[in-house]
Amino acid sequence: MAAERGKGARAKLRAYFLANVGRVLESDELRNASGNASEWGRRVRELRNEEGYQILTHNDRSNLKPGQYVLLDPKPTPAFARGISKETRALVLDRNGFTCQKCGAVAGEPHPFDPTRKTRLQIGHIIDKSMGGSDSPTNLRAECSVCNEGGKNLTLDRPSLQKLLIQVRRATGGDQVEVLRWLIQKFREQTAAILTEK
Numbered sequence: 001m002a003a004e005r006g007k008g009a010r011a012k013l014r015a016y017f018l019a020n021v022g023r024v025l026e027s028d029e030l031r032n033a034s035g036n037a038s039e040w041g042r043r044v045r046e047l048r049n050e051e052g053y054q055i056l057t058h059n060d061r062s063n064l065k066p067g068q069y070v071l072l073d074p075k076p077t078p079a080f081a082r083g084i085s086k087e088t089r090a091l092v093l094d095r096n097g098f099t100c101q102k103c104g105a106v107a108g109e110p111h112p113f114d115p116t117r118k119t120r121l122q123i124g125h126i127i128d129k130s131m132g133g134s135d136s137p138t139n140l141r142a143e144c145s146v147c148n149e150g151g152k153n154l155t156l157d158r159p160s161l162q163k164l165l166i167q168v169r170r171a172t173g174g175d176q177v178e179v180l181r182w183l184i185q186k187f188r189e190q191t192a193a194i195l196t197e198k
């Protein structure tokens with residue numbers, strides 16, 4: 001019964017978003033559109049995560065306020081990793097340390113390119129599906145919503161190891177310790193392994 005009601009609310013929301021593509025929708029409006037479903041927010045997340053609709057919130061776009069939503073495209077996008085199981089998503093996110101593999105943003109933390117936004121991770125394809133890439137975990141990686149949604153112009157190129165080491169070596173001792181602290185926190189297991197090397 002509850003599931004049935006949920007489906008009804010989701011269908012209503014889907015229809016409402018599709019009738020308002022590109023328009024910023026407020027939460028009151030969406031709650032009404034769902035038939036005042038108590039879990040309308042969850043239904044919106046299902047449209048995004050399960051059906052692949054590009055519904056953006058303030059976490060994705062800095063010009064949106066909390067409680068505002070906008071559907072960009074009537075066509076669901078494969079970039080939201082449809083058809084990828086929850087288990088695979090969890091595996092990939094865990095393997096990637098809950099860190100965007102393009103820009104290094106960490107899930108739940110302020111985004112490095114826009115600290116007013118919380119980093120939300122999605123599953124992206126290393127080789128795009130349009131280029132024949134598969135949904136296999138080996139072709140998947142964690143990407144933040146900024147990188148995943150074509151914020152590519154914002155994404156800096158990765159520095160080469162050589163340049164990076166030069167930068168770190170030239171930094172003050174205090175800054176080097178900060179880098180060390182950050183690396184240890186990010187790579188706890190590797191740190192322990194390195195420290196026990198003979």
Ligand SMILES: [Zn+2]
Nearest residue numbers: 100103144147
């Ligand atoms: Zn990113």
